[in-house]
Amino acid sequence: MLSVTDLRKTYSGGEEALRGVSLDVGGNETVAVIGPSGAGKSTFISCINRLTEPTDGQVELDGVDILRLSGKDLRNARRDMGMIFQEFNLVERLTVMENVLSGRLGYVSTWNAFRRKFSGDDVERAYEVLDRVGLAGHENDRADELSGGQRQRVGIARAVVQRPKILLVDEPTSSLDPETSRAVMDLLTTIAAEDEIPVLINIHEVNLAIEYADRIVGLRDGEKVFEGPPEELDEAAQSQIYRGAPPDEEGDPVVGRPDETDGTEEVVRDGEIKRG
Structure with a gap:
């Protein structure tokens, strides 16, 4: 609440x-x-x-x-508190999967965050959420290759994987x-x-x-x-x-x-x- x-x-x-x-x-x-x-x-x-x-x-x-x-x-x-932004707030040069997994940065060590290293459970969850938001198959696309609607879906997926x-x-x-x-x-x-x-x-x-x-x-x-x-x-x-x-x-x-x-x-x- x-x-x-x-x-x-x-x-x-x-x-x-x-x-x-x-x-x-x-x-x-x-x-x-x-x-x-x-x-x-x-x-x-x-x-x-x-x-x-x-x-x-x-x-x-x-x-x-x-x-x-x-x-x-x-x-x-x-x-x-999962935050979804008006201007998407994605890292354009990173892939869809990397952007989504950034929602888990608060749960990993500083060293693993720097290396963008996540657990198998986190990666599995990210795939599940991408499928749920209609982006299955786009995990390796760069964020700057996506449409506005797809970018917003990435932002939603990133927030959801936080388990907020x-x-x-x-x-x-x-x-x-x-x-x-x-x-x-x-x-x-x-x-x-x-x-x-x-x-x-x-x-x-x-x-x-x-x-x-x-x-x-x-x-x-x-x-x-x-x-x-x-x-x-x-x-x-x-x-x-x-x-x-x-x-x-x-x-x-x-x-x-x-x-x-x-x-x-x-x-x-x-x-x-x-x-x-």
Whole structure:
């Protein structure tokens, strides 16, 4: 169970990216976080595993407060959080298999990690996961030879071989075509259901959130303004998330892809990467 309580992030310039966001994620559920560009979605995900250091709050995974850990304890805790990135975050010159096995680096010695030497069980597991994500036969392909959809599948496989307690997913469909986006979402929700791994996912396509998520969370200006099942994400709720007002005040709400730039801009501010 992931339990986030009153999570806050204030940059040194005074901008509040997160303003006391709380959320529980567990079981085999898929929770989608939506909101306009700059709402704090990517900051929320990156604060959970401390790629970005939060200012205050609690992040507990199975009762362990991630924000109070450091050094080896933090590295060990991160093994339990599989991260899937918007830009895939693969090593382009390495093979598919080498990229997937990098998900096991936290479990091997520094010397074996340097030599990229893994156990037979790890290699067998990697082959199984590659078959599961539809990449059987591609294990020796270089990452830079793959399509965008295939690269995202490699990123998913890498996270799954970690045997994590939760998958944290940052805008996995932003650079993919609609058909490939649905294939990726099918894969993520299937993994959640079959492996009993909850999935917390930032996504800017509202239609995909409605179609695939068990629960939807709406952020606006760093605050949680909506939480509920997809059927409760009506016009009024969408307008509140994306415009800050009900539809009778601002017109029809935005649906589908409310902001084509969402999640793609990165700005270095006060020595940190700030994303929407």
